[in-house]
Amino acid sequence: MNSDVVVVGTGLTESIVAAALSKAGFTVIHIDSNPYYGGDQASLNVEELAQWADQQQQTSSSSQNPKFTSISRSSSFPPNSRQFSLSLSPALIPSTGPLIDSLVSSGVSRYGGFKLLETVALYDGPDRVQAVPGSKEDVFKSKTLSLLEKRRLMRFLTFATGKFEEAKELVGQEMTPFVSFLESVFSLNETIAQTIAYALAYCTSQSDATFPALQRLRRYLLSTGRYGPSPFLVGHYGGLGELAQGFCRTAAVGGSTYILNQHISEILHEELSDASADSENAKTWTIKLQDFPEVLSCDALISSGGLLPPSLNNMVPVSHPSEQHRIVRGFVIIDKPIHLSSQDETETMVPQDIPSAKTNTGYNAIDTALILFPPGKVEGGSQTSVASVLVTGEGTLSAPRGYYILHLSLPLSPSETQQDSSQRLTPYLKAALSLVNDDSANIEPVFTLFYTEDSTELPGGTEQSTVTARDFVAVPDTTCSYLPEVADAHTKTAEEIFWQAVEILKHRGGKEGHEEIDSFWPPLDLQPGYDDEDS
């Protein structure tokens, strides 16, 4: 079976690459050793997730450098466990940015469904959870801020949505911790500074630097209003894993071949002489699968190093992620809703209209919300990092009616001591469950899974490899601790890989006929597989 390119793994990055290459006119074979789509971003039901966890546990005990460690899960399952979709990589999708652009430009938006994030709330201690404003209008309407505070906040928001790169306020402060910057340069009080840093700019620790935080904040502030009051969307059916399937379907509609549940048994690479490289049939890569009759051959191979046999380690380029990430994750399913006090009940820093039904008690049951836990606010929690709990319910089609998934994430710096993941997250889970406004004393989750995820280095260890295949494109690890950055990070990486692959493929035999490729996605009406009748 011949193709221009073989893509290994169906994670979001690889799936976007496959769709883009396919739309650009290349033939693609897309393989995965898993029986499911989505790789480390897969959306799984509870049974599949439990299986995944058990498998990772085996891997982690036998592997030298496992990506997932400290795995523990409950043995109980919720009823209708197949009706849940949990993504291994929970994410908020900003309303403007690379992923949304790609979804619209590729037509994949026709497959995926989205819900606007309803509420972002900041945990300030037991019974003190505050909804966070999203816009200048919210600030303006606030009754709890003094006039001076409003003026300072407005001045900052004008700065943050403008061209702050050239502003004098920023000079020399680029790497200052963002909270300190807000306090010292804009004279904002601690509560407001923390709210901005953690709940608007999504800093994951108190030492996060000012410049990148400002860049994120501006993007989110300018995203507000495109689809509604929140800048963020949450994907239906578990989000990123579902979108990966959408990109794969688009690739398949464009002619790509899909082979799941097949392990690679052997990969051979042969540099071609210039003469034979011109021939259509001469391919540099030959790939054998363990349980598949045909041999795959292609001109370019795209894969993350970790998915290839160890024998190839000296051939693929070694790259170290610029930042190591470690995230402690938890997936908890509960059968009672979390309530946030409405603005009339407690003093919120800045009020926000929460578009969900109010109960008689003045509390709002939340369906799709993010609760952030600043450093030091939870007893037994981290003193430096921000934990987050993304709540998704029936509204995102990720859980059946009456059930809610809590996605807990706690990013840690790799230097922090390894500790049991369930112990790390238990204080946050308790704090979140205290928001279930229920008379019964204890809320028992119907399912729990905890683990620690590390970003992986590509193989090759620390030694620089000497042999590098020119027709191999490595997919770097895109583990990302910023919930609103994950999706776009994958998309940006995918675009880089796409261009590298195009560069390789355009020099290969028989490809002279290709028209010049000048964009990541061709205009929709020219794309194969776009049925215009419907729009």
Place this chain on the structure above:
Amino acid sequence: MSKQFQFKLVLLGESAVGKSSLVLRFVKDQFDDYRESTIGAAFLTQTVTLDDGTTVKFEIWDTAGQERYKSLAPMYYRNANCAVVVYDITQSASLEKAKSWIRELQRQADPSIVIALCGNKLDLAARRQVTEEEAKKFAEEEGLMWSETSAKSGEGVTEIFTAIAKKLPLTAPPSARTGGARAGPARTGVDLNKQANTTDGQNEPCNC
């Protein structure tokens, strides 16, 4: 005003039984002897008008070849209101495949899904390997609709889609009722191609 419905219909069946040809005949009234194996469209739409004036718009999803190596994504089944499972009457093995697809649908899809079993290539009845009785008996046991078609001659094609269209509104959820507005069965929530009603110049979608 007469009722309007929109439904997602998925096609299933072994490769080369004529899934895409069946859709091409239904949607465009065309047939191509040498059709490539993929249909090359995200999905096709066709509207059926029933005797009482009710209109049923089908959003028809092809497997895009992903069934070939058992790599069909769960997304494919999501929110499907109906499925046409196709076999080739000249290949008895294709009926066995159809049976396994039906089991897969019963496992993966919504329990209320309407399933039609469809024996295609009726124009090749001289080489028939699957008898009408055998397929019909199986369909009755499983509670499926059943009929035979020829995408090549067009025989039975409109009929099977019309039969589904008649059956669906009786079982359909209220959400499938479109009332004139364009609302797909699979699409509730935010439509990425539409902006909220704000005219903030800074929020232009993209520069493409």
